[in-house]
Amino acid sequence: MALFKKKSVAAPIQAPRGPEKIAPENPYLGREPIINREQAIIGYELFFRPGTTLKAKRLNDRNDVMVQIAKRLAEDPKAEVNYPEEVTDANLRDDDGKEVTQVTLSEILYSLKTKGVTQSLGQHLGFINIRADQLGDELRGFPAVKFPLQIDLAEILGAIEAEAAIAKEAEQDLETNAEAKKDFEDSGEPRVPEIIEKLERLRSVGYKFVLTGLTEVFDGLDDILTKFRYVKLDLQKVTKPSSLIDYCKGIPLPRDEKSKDGSKTLQIIASNVHTPEEYHHARDIGCDAFEGFYFVKSDPELSLHRGDEYRKLLELLTLLLSSPELKELVTAVEANPVVSKHLMVIAEIDSRRKREKPENIRDAAVISGIKRITRWTQLLLYADTKAKVALDATPLLQLVCVRAFFMESLSTKLGAGGGLGSSDLAFLVGGLSLIDNLFDEPARELLSHFNLPSVVVDAIVDRSGILGQLLSLAEAAEVGDLEKCRHLCSDELKTVSLDDVAQDSLLAIKNFVAQTQFAPEEDVWDAADSPNEELA
Numbered sequence: 001m002a003l004f005k006k007k008s009v010a011a012p013i014q015a016p017r018g019p020e021k022i023a024p025e026n027p028y029l030g031r032e033p034i035i036n037r038e039q040a041i042i043g044y045e046l047f048f049r050p051g052t053t054l055k056a057k058r059l060n061d062r063n064d065v066m067v068q069i070a071k072r073l074a075e076d077p078k079a080e081v082n083y084p085e086e087v088t089d090a091n092l093r094d095d096d097g098k099e100v101t102q103v104t105l106s107e108i109l110y111s112l113k114t115k116g117v118t119q120s121l122g123q124h125l126g127f128i129n130i131r132a133d134q135l136g137d138e139l140r141g142f143p144a145v146k147f148p149l150q151i152d153l154a155e156i157l158g159a160i161e162a163e164a165a166i167a168k169e170a171e172q173d174l175e176t177n178a179e180a181k182k183d184f185e186d187s188g189e190p191r192v193p194e195i196i197e198k199l200e201r202l203r204s205v206g207y208k209f210v211l212t213g214l215t216e217v218f219d220g221l222d223d224i225l226t227k228f229r230y231v232k233l234d235l236q237k238v239t240k241p242s243s244l245i246d247y248c249k250g251i252p253l254p255r256d257e258k259s260k261d262g263s264k265t266l267q268i269i270a271s272n273v274h275t276p277e278e279y280h281h282a283r284d285i286g287c288d289a290f291e292g293f294y295f296v297k298s299d300p301e302l303s304l305h306r307g308d309e310y311r312k313l314l315e316l317l318t319l320l321l322s323s324p325e326l327k328e329l330v331t332a333v334e335a336n337p338v339v340s341k342h343l344m345v346i347a348e349i350d351s352r353r354k355r356e357k358p359e360n361i362r363d364a365a366v367i368s369g370i371k372r373i374t375r376w377t378q379l380l381l382y383a384d385t386k387a388k389v390a391l392d393a394t395p396l397l398q399l400v401c402v403r404a405f406f407m408e409s410l411s412t413k414l415g416a417g418g419g420l421g422s423s424d425l426a427f428l429v430g431g432l433s434l435i436d437n438l439f440d441e442p443a444r445e446l447l448s449h450f451n452l453p454s455v456v457v458d459a460i461v462d463r464s465g466i467l468g469q470l471l472s473l474a475e476a477a478e479v480g481d482l483e484k485c486r487h488l489c490s491d492e493l494k495t496v497s498l499d500d501v502a503q504d505s506l507l508a509i510k511n512f513v514a515q516t517q518f519a520p521e522e523d524v525w526d527a528a529d530s531p532n533e534e535l536a
Contacts, residue, residue, distance in 0.1 A: 023056060025499035026503055026506075028115060033293075034290070037283060043148075045150075046128050053106065055089070062087055106138075117506065139207070144207045148229065203227050211225070217244065233269070270291065279299075318451070319332050320377055329365055333373070347365075371424070379404070379431060381435065382396045403478070404508075405430075411426035425453065435460075459471055473493060477501050
């Protein structure tokens with residue numbers, strides 16, 4: 001018999017665990033490109049949707065109530081209970097019963113820092129809208145140089161007027177106190193408005209501000225402009241744009257605000273530029289950059305000089321979509337120098353994994369496979385091989401690539417009832433969705449050469465069917481149209497959530513970056529204070 005015996009210890013009684021806490025969804029929605037005069041992307045305006053934090057709280061509160069209901073029914077199956085309402089984006093309300101319309105800084109930071117939005121920018125800038133009441137210490141979480149902060153002029157003027165009203169009240173109170181009034185009058189010059197002081201304090205430590213909503217010159221504008229690095233002008237709302245641009249560029253930047261190229265003037269960004277004509281007008285009157293999707297429209301001056309080289313790409317794409325024999329494919333690829341060059345590069349990347357170094361086009365075709373070649377041929381239609389712009393900064397190529405990857409990824413959320421035979425069809429629709437703008441011919445006529453399924457052609461031409469709805473959703477996300485995204489996700493594409501839109505958009509961008517070999521190896525959040533920030 002053992003002298004010492006282990007005591008048996010009863011397992012501690014554990015209280016029943018409630019449901020896992022639901023984390024907020026990703027508030028990222030989309031981004032609009034900002035392009036310099038050389039037609040290279042220099043940044044994006046980032047769009048976010050409000051209420052993601054509140055929605056998570058409402059869902060967690062509802063789950064807690066459901067747990068209590070379950071306990072009560074376990075004790076008394078006949079008990080009367082009232083089930084809480086489902087929580088959706090449509091019925092989400094704040095504590096006062098009002099619709100949530102404003103994104104919080106914490107939601108934006110959550111998306112930037114933990115959801116991959118910063119990494120998706122690469123070396124480009126991310127322009128973010130904030131309100132005047134958000135100019136505080138909480139901004140310290142933003143990498144200053146990476147994210148220019150946009151503030152509407154009406155917000156600034158409203159804050160100045162509100163402060164002036166409070167000061168006037170205080171002055172009226174002083175009328176009854178002669179001694180205090182004398183001290184007030186002896187205090188010197190009028191006090192600088194608090195919001196101007198905040199802007200100056202933040203500017204002096206490296207923050208870059210963007211003024212929006214400016215339409216004309218007014219008294220006191222100089223004091224405001226000196227706190228800003230960029231001015232965004234909607235030229236359709238400006239009566240005398242040339243005069244206003246000249247005035248803004250006549251305001252010298254502080255010494256510590258010099259651009260790397262020595263520029264000492266404010267940079268002017270034309271917003272809502274969606275046609276070639278609007279771009280030409282904005283450029284000719286002195287704008288430095290242009291925000292919008294004007295580059296998807298046919299324009300002789302901005303064209304990619306389509307000729308026999310691109311017609312050969314079309315012919316090769318037609319061949320690829322018909323499942324050619326290897327010998328036939330090699331001959332066709334060798335006749336396309338653009339495709340040959342890129343095929344050898346991507347094959348070398350693939351060969352590191354497969355340990356097969358390509359010696360020629362035939363080897364490259366075998367290593368990469370027809371699907372990869374087809375995709376690159378499709379996407380290279382949008383690349384300007386004569387331009388001195390990196391692939392990851394080419395607006396049209398990036399737009400169509402990200403759109404194709406986004407649609408492919410999102411199509412997997414549709415389930416068996418989605419009506420898609422393959423996610424490849426979704427990629428095909430996204431990749432060919434702008435082909436008519438390249439060649440200035442009707443899309444249906446161009447697509448008729450490819451022997452494509454009718455659902456693909458109808459989706460591109462008419463936005464019909466599930467594929468057409470996916471394409472519409474991609475377009476809505478690109479311009480940050482929250483209402484249209486909500487409508488499509490709650491109607492035609494019911495199995496797709498707004499969180500799916502955010503996550504798959506970022507995944508698509510990541511795929512594009514990887515495909516163009518510009519994927520950053522390190523966490524760019526830590527290095528976000530030193531991007532290439534210049535407009536020109």
